[in-house]
Amino acid sequence: MDRMYRWTRHIYDASRKYYLLGRDVLIREIKPAAGEVVCEAGCGTARNLRKMAPRYPNARFVGIDASDEMLKTARNILKNRGLADKVDVAQGFAQSFDPAALFGLSRPLDKIVFSYALSIIPPWRESVDHALTLLRSGGEIHIVDFGAQDGLPAPFRAALFWWLRMFHVYHKPEILNYLRRLEFEKKGVLKTTHLYKGYAYYAVFKKN
Numbered sequence: 001m002d003r004m005y006r007w008t009r010h011i012y013d014a015s016r017k018y019y020l021l022g023r024d025v026l027i028r029e030i031k032p033a034a035g036e037v038v039c040e041a042g043c044g045t046a047r048n049l050r051k052m053a054p055r056y057p058n059a060r061f062v063g064i065d066a067s068d069e070m071l072k073t074a075r076n077i078l079k080n081r082g083l084a085d086k087v088d089v090a091q092g093f094a095q096s097f098d099p100a101a102l103f104g105l106s107r108p109l110d111k112i113v114f115s116y117a118l119s120i121i122p123p124w125r126e127s128v129d130h131a132l133t134l135l136r137s138g139g140e141i142h143i144v145d146f147g148a149q150d151g152l153p154a155p156f157r158a159a160l161f162w163w164l165r166m167f168h169v170y171h172k173p174e175i176l177n178y179l180r181r182l183e184f185e186k187k188g189v190l191k192t193t194h195l196y197k198g199y200a201y202y203a204v205f206k207k208n
Contacts, residue, residue, distance in 0.1 A: 020116050022144040022200035027051050034058035036110035041094040042117030046074035053086040062103045064092035094127035108136035114143045141205040146171045151197030
């Protein structure tokens with residue numbers, strides 16, 4: 001991961017804004033209450049957390065990422081924008097991170113965000129399961145990621161999937177299938193919204 005992002009981290013935000021669509025929908029809809037803790041798994045440059053913190057000043061925001069290189073950029077931007085005391089980031093893996101050890105938290109998380117992260121995390125299922133163990137009852141997993149593109153022209157869909165594969169990014173319909181299975185097992189309630197003719201989806205899984 002560090003090799004991949006050592007140089008691209010410097011242009012990551014500028015380049016990704018054109019195709020990581022739906023992130024601002026998540027930011028608008030997550031609506032943490034005062035005192036709640038929101039953690040983004042795979043936070044990268046902390047772009048989403050940087051937008052959430054001023055919007056929801058009474059909540060606490062933390063993030064983890066597997067890449068120390070990406071976190072260098074995140075910390076620099078947070079410091080330069082005066083957000084270092086409002087957003088805390090640390091190196092960790094989505095399938096195993098410990099919020100108590102990393103951030104000194106003494107209670108379960110309230111909301112966990114996966115923004116275009118599960119599509120590049122090989123142990124995505126373990127990451128979802130781990131997120132559920134970290135959430136309080138009634139806590140939520142918020143996911144935005146690539147959809148099936150079923151409302152878009154076939155040539156565009158084929159070209160996009162080909163381009164994404166070059167960066168080891170994949171549309172994974174099995175993620176939503178797994179969340180539906182968890183709902184069937186009464187582990188929570190799933191709400192899914194398809195965005196931009198299926199280009200992306202926004203899913204919220206509320207833990208029972």
